[in-house]
Amino acid sequence: MSTETVEAVEPYRIAEHLSRTIFASLFPHDPENNEKRHAARRSSLAPELLIPPVEAAADVEVDDILVVVEDDAYGNALRTHTARDILMRQARTHLVRVLSKSARSLVVKWVDLPRGNWHINLAEFGTPYDLHEPQRLMLSSTSREIGRLGTVEELRQKLAAHPQFGEWQAAYTAAVAEQEARDAASKAERESEAARLVPLKAAVAGLNKLAGEPLVELTYSNSVIGVTRWLHANDFMRTRVYLAGLNAVGNLPDDQHREALLHLDVIIAAAKGKR
Structure with a gap:
């Protein structure tokens, strides 16, 4: 984080840092530390570094968390980029939660992608945005890629098992309390x-x-x-x-x-x- 002591760092900064760190830990580092491979080298990427692509309705179930890469921004991103690179670095990436599915499409809602926002509650990871309307994703689209990260419960359990989860939770709780105090003062x-x-x-x-x-x-x-x-x-x-x-x-x-x-x-x- 920095050379500052934990006591000197605002809770929201600790929560922000740990939120990103804990979420990123779910996706392994590339051993060669090269996370932007060319398509010609895709065979050298181990399967555990990749996000499984969603190509048919049978590949997903309700309450799965999916990653969506819009506008084919990187060209076969799911095959040429590691999961960590796609999720933690690429701008045209977002997460969705599956609400329902049909043979040709998925109905989803956006969820927060924890890569630098303190107010994301990892304990409730995968909770959809209330303000956003459901969106239909056509499985036949050629302008986006869809990959499956896992069920919302699987991912929450992995996050909660991280050794720093308790530290994040304490910082998050303190940051929420500070925000509520600031909001109350502003309201007054x-x-x-x-x-x-x-x-x-x-x-x-x-x-x-x-x-x-x-x-x-x-x-x-x-x-x-x-x-x-x-x-x-x-x-x-x-x-x-x-x-x-x-x-x-x-x-x-x-x-x-x-x-x-x-x-x-x-x-x-x-x-x-x-x-």
Whole structure:
């Protein structure tokens, strides 16, 4: 990982590293450390280094985890690349879980590929994305390759048997707790900001209505400003002068003038608070 002590490393970084390490361990290294073979040398790749191809419905069952290489990106990838290389290095690779099958196609859902994302829960490896709709994969497609990694239960058992699984689980649990704490703090901040904006929005709307025209507005960042620099200058002093002028010429009765000044006080206090 690094020269940092475990205590100095954030839990999410430990979980991220171990998630990738543990998943990669399911697929053996090429003894010659050459994981990008040419097709002409495929016979030198031992079968245990390869992902078994799926060529017919009989090759898979429901709840199998499959690897899909899209757009024939590497040309016979399942025969010329090791499983470890395909799963841990190649960009056009993803995993799916089989929901159902027919003679010509498979209905699948995408699942997480653990190669550098701390939030993947290895204990629940193979759980499909809830937000994704099922996808149909035609077995006759010539634009993609499909390989079988094993059943979801087989793979979960192998992951759980890794000697560092407990260490990953502790780091993952701590990272989730930290994330939940950050989310709670962010939610509290959003709620506080929303509460702050209630009287401010009312003051902006009230002032503009009494003036009969927009004098102040909220920006996209929820700061309040004058619609012109002149009105905004010196803590809205000229807005106060403008209101006094409307009152003086009879366009803003005394009671409405007082109400407008109350709105302006709320606006000025909010503007100062945002600095």
